[in-house]
Amino acid sequence: EAGVVQSPRYKIIEKKQPVAFWCNPISGHNTLYWYLQNLGQGPELLIRYENEEAVDDSQLPKDRFSAERLKGVDSTLKIQPAELGDSAVYLCASSVPGQGAGTGELFFGEGSRLTVL
Amino acid sequence: AQSVAQPEDQVNVAEGNPLTVKCTYSVSGNPYLFWYVQYPNRGLQFLLKYITGDNLVKGSYGFEAEFNKSQTSFHLKKPSALVSDSALYFCAVRSYLGSSYKLIFGSGTRLLVRP
Numbered sequence: 001e002a003g004v005v006q007s008p009r010y011k012i013i014e015k016k017q018p019v020a021f022w023c024n025p026i027s028g029h030n031t032l033y034w035y036l037q038n039l040g041q042g043p044e045l046l047i048r049y050e051n052e053e054a055v056d057d058s059q060l061p062k063d064r065f066s067a068e069r070l071k072g073v074d075s076t077l078k079i080q081p082a083e084l085g086d087s088a089v090y091l092c093a094s095s096v097p098g099q100g101a102g103t104g105e106l107f108f109g110e111g112s113r114l115t116v117l
Numbered sequence: 118a119q120s121v122a123q124p125e126d127q128v129n130v131a132e133g134n135p136l137t138v139k140c141t142y143s144v145s146g147n148p149y150l151f152w153y154v155q156y157p158n159r160g161l162q163f164l165l166k167y168i169t170g171d172n173l174v175k176g177s178y179g180f181e182a183e184f185n186k187s188q189t190s191f192h193l194k195k196p197s198a199l200v201s202d203s204a205l206y207f208c209a210v211r212s213y214l215g216s217s218y219k220l221i222f223g224s225g226t227r228l229l230v231r232p
Contacts, residue, residue: 003160004160033219040126040224040225041224041225042207042209042221042222042223042224042225043161043207043220043222044222045219045220048219056219091160091161093160093161105163105166106161106163106220107160107163108153108160108161108162109160110158110159110160111160
């Protein structure tokens, strides 16, 4: 079974440029999460989707970050414009219906490492 | 607010020796606690969880964790460490905010097992 797939794995951009990250969750997982992981810290939730609906985006900085999950499968996280402080790893995770943050079993992708110069 | 703390940035242990990675929690109500592992250049992987029941929880790769309510701790343990256990370990707690759950992670502990 294929795991959570993220791309790109690495991205280097100049500040003020836009950037987008893509995530393909495990087939059948209707819950999708985007987490931010700063260096030396644990992951922090940015947004959670149940199918195509964003049910928790309270931690997403909406002035520059946006996310979408069209058709309730793949998801894209966008930053525009990027700032130096956005340099981090962006993790995508998915879970089966009825589990996930309720029971804690999330399946993570390998992450997208962003460097903003 | 729900939170977890991992007091050690790094734990060093010799192969074959027992290992402990510490985690303490602060929650209101009954805690739902988890351990995840992150190998280099890999995503986080679920190891084990405590929901209710026995205080000693067994998980993947021979790991176990002991829930201690009086000490508000959930330490990760393994009787005999392997070099391949070297990785970054995260403790997490489930938090219910608004109308949904989320996992709140600790800052992580790097485990280094030397041959």
